[in-house]
Amino acid sequence: MPLYIGGIGLIIKAENLSYTYAEGGPFEIGALHGVSLTIGKGELVGVIGHTGSGKSTLVQHFNGLLKPTAGSVTVCGVDTSAKRADLKAVRQKVGLVFQYPEHQLFEETVRRDIAFAPQNLGLSPTEIDARVREAAALTGLPEALLDQSPFALSGGQKRRAAIAGVLAMKPEVLVLDEPTAGLDPRGREEILAQIKALHRETDITVILVSHGMEDIANTVGRVFVMNQGTIAMEGAPLAVYSRYEQLEQMGLTAPQVTRLMKTLCGVDVCTVKQAKEYLLGVLRRA
Amino acid sequence: MLKDITLGQYFPGNSPLHRLDAMMKLLLSVVYLAVIFLIRNFYGYALLALFTFALIRLSAIPVKFVLKGLKPLLMFIAFTAVLNLFMTDGTVIWRVWFLTVTREGVAYAVAMLLRIVFLVLGTSLLTYTTSPIALTDGIERLLKPFGKMGLPTHELAMMMSIALRFIPTLLEETDKIMKAQTARGADFQSGNLLKRAKALLPLLVPLFISAFRRADELATAMECRCYRGGNNRTRLNASKIGRIDYFAGGILAVFCALILLANAA
Numbered sequence: 001m002p003l004y005i006g007g008i009g010l011i012i013k014a015e016n017l018s019y020t021y022a023e024g025g026p027f028e029i030g031a032l033h034g035v036s037l038t039i040g041k042g043e044l045v046g047v048i049g050h051t052g053s054g055k056s057t058l059v060q061h062f063n064g065l066l067k068p069t070a071g072s073v074t075v076c077g078v079d080t081s082a083k084r085a086d087l088k089a090v091r092q093k094v095g096l097v098f099q100y101p102e103h104q105l106f107e108e109t110v111r112r113d114i115a116f117a118p119q120n121l122g123l124s125p126t127e128i129d130a131r132v133r134e135a136a137a138l139t140g141l142p143e144a145l146l147d148q149s150p151f152a153l154s155g156g157q158k159r160r161a162a163i164a165g166v167l168a169m170k171p172e173v174l175v176l177d178e179p180t181a182g183l184d185p186r187g188r189e190e191i192l193a194q195i196k197a198l199h200r201e202t203d204i205t206v207i208l209v210s211h212g213m214e215d216i217a218n219t220v221g222r223v224f225v226m227n228q229g230t231i232a233m234e235g236a237p238l239a240v241y242s243r244y245e246q247l248e249q250m251g252l253t254a255p256q257v258t259r260l261m262k263t264l265c266g267v268d269v270c271t272v273k274q275a276k277e278y279l280l281g282v283l284r285r286a
Numbered sequence: 287m288l289k290d291i292t293l294g295q296y297f298p299g300n301s302p303l304h305r306l307d308a309m310m311k312l313l314l315s316v317v318y319l320a321v322i323f324l325i326r327n328f329y330g331y332a333l334l335a336l337f338t339f340a341l342i343r344l345s346a347i348p349v350k351f352v353l354k355g356l357k358p359l360l361m362f363i364a365f366t367a368v369l370n371l372f373m374t375d376g377t378v379i380w381r382v383w384f385l386t387v388t389r390e391g392v393a394y395a396v397a398m399l400l401r402i403v404f405l406v407l408g409t410s411l412l413t414y415t416t417s418p419i420a421l422t423d424g425i426e427r428l429l430k431p432f433g434k435m436g437l438p439t440h441e442l443a444m445m446m447s448i449a450l451r452f453i454p455t456l457l458e459e460t461d462k463i464m465k466a467q468t469a470r471g472a473d474f475q476s477g478n479l480l481k482r483a484k485a486l487l488p489l490l491v492p493l494f495i496s497a498f499r500r501a502d503e504l505a506t507a508m509e510c511r512c513y514r515g516g517n518n519r520t521r522l523n524a525s526k527i528g529r530i531d532y533f534a535g536g537i538l539a540v541f542c543a544l545i546l547l548a549n550a551a
């Protein structure tokens with residue numbers, strides 16, 4: 001797994017980032033307070049945190065949709081709050097899949113909806129067609145569905161179509177805000193597996209926001225834990241999950257298997273697979 | 287851009303203006319709005335400005351926030367003023383090319399501008415200090431006499447309160463969809479008029495779909511809770527007209543008298 005080392009291959013950097021919604025109004029809400037982080041090129045990182053901890057707010061800074069109230073965010077070498085920042089270029093490089101992205105579908109057919117982003121980039125019709133097919137294949141949408149209305153699809157299929165709509169931009173960084181929320185276990189696993197495969201096969205950087213502690217442990221190499229608008233912890237899933245008492249104080253629960261294995265054998269694991277390997281090792285030695 | 291729309295927003299607080307009974311506040315607001323059109327001279331407008339400013343101070347709402355309500359209407363206000371400036375007949379004081387400015391035109395344009403500004407300020411002050419629920423309750427009570435004539439007052443009030451309730455929700459939804467489409471390279475801000483209108487499609491289609499979905503869900507939820515119109519319904523917080531309301535009425539009466547006096551000056 002490619003890891004960020006020193007300043008090499010840095011792709012996203014936030015320094016002391018703070019953000020306040022409705023600044024100056026009666027309903028002012030401070031959503032982020034002094035967040036600093038760096039994400040390296042080709043990394044697959046996760047962001048977890050309780051509801052309202054600022055995950056969505058944070059990732060919207062990564063493609064310049066929100067600009068810091070204080071501090072700065074640098075994406076692919078561009079300071080997003082600079083006066084002449086080319087945000088269009090940044091948005092093309094950083095594809096952001098929103099929470100419940102199926103709410104953004106609008107075209108008559110799935111094909112045309114996926115083609116919306118490449119069209120906005122001004123690509124040729126053949127290139128657009130190629131990208132639509134590729135994106136549909138990557139998200140596991142069968143060809144046959146492409147000419148249906150997006151509103152006739154099932155929830156999981158709509159989700160895939162919406163993700164494909166962002167992938168068709170061929171972004172360098174893919175940010176997914178809870179891509180599996182509201183899906184059944186099978187759909188969840190399929191989408192996560194596709195994200196992992198995409199990351200393995202291309203040099204794309206992926207940032208995955210999720211509530212599913214196990215999903216994160218199974219998928220990412222590094223995880224940020226957000227708590228009340230700040231980054232409370234950061235590190236490999238195993239290192240973070242082993243401090244599950246602290247996580248519980250932040251309204252998060254480590255995977256059951258982590259707690260079970262800690263109580264049973266006093267070891268730190270964060271996935272069922274790791275637990276299985278450990279137990280098999282113990283059995284073999286016995 | 288969306289952040290500037292303050293219409294129908296409520297600014298919670300506990301000022302005397304907030305505590306006024308909603309029906310009384312509505313009535314007083316109507317009087318205030320009517321008085322604006324009675325003013326004949328500069329003294330009247332000075333008085334009106336003073337009175338309005340005092341009300342804003344009394345409401346404890348930041349002046350900046352109240353003035354923000356004018357921002358979306360700036361184009362409209364400017365257009366009206368300019369139109370009046372050039373289109374009024376009278377003594378010519380300035381002439382360029384085909385445009386003539388008359389003394390009456392200047393006076394009329396300024397009066398028009400001031401009227402719109404104070405109309406907006408007055409109504410914003412009403413919605414800022416009255417929660418949507420109190421407001422529709424006030425409207426319902428005002429309309430009650432017409433109910434006997436067959437006007438579905440409760441239904442009208444309900445429709446209004448739902449509409450008011452959903453303004454912020456729809457704005458939030460618009461913001462969200464706009465962001466999602468911007469992330470896919472949509473551009474809502476540049477291009478000519480036709481291009482911009484076309485660019486709205488990816489925004490409007492999802493917005494309508496979600497609005498209809500919400501309407502459907504709300505209707506179902508209301509039916510599930512056995513909602514059925516206004517007959518024999520009682521309120522949890524029945525509001526009554528009290529001392530503070532009579533006091534406010536008195537102050538407004540004095541203000542009206544002063545305006546009429548100023549007109550005579």
Ligand SMILES: Nc1ncnc2c1ncn2[C@@H]1O[C@H](COP(=O)(O)OP(=O)(O)OP(=O)(O)O)[C@@H](O)[C@H]1O
Pocket residue numbers: 021022029030031049050051052053054055056057058099458
């Ligand atoms: N458009 C908005 N306007 C005002 N406040 C907002 C807006 N969006 C989010 N907030 C507030 O900012 C804070 C952080 O919200 P955010 O959506 O970033 O949380 P989150 O971690 O993504 O939560 P969830 O897991 O529920 O998606 C919350 O307190 C929320 O109420």
Ligand SMILES: [Mg+2]
Pocket residue numbers: 055056057099177
């Ligand atoms: Mg979120």
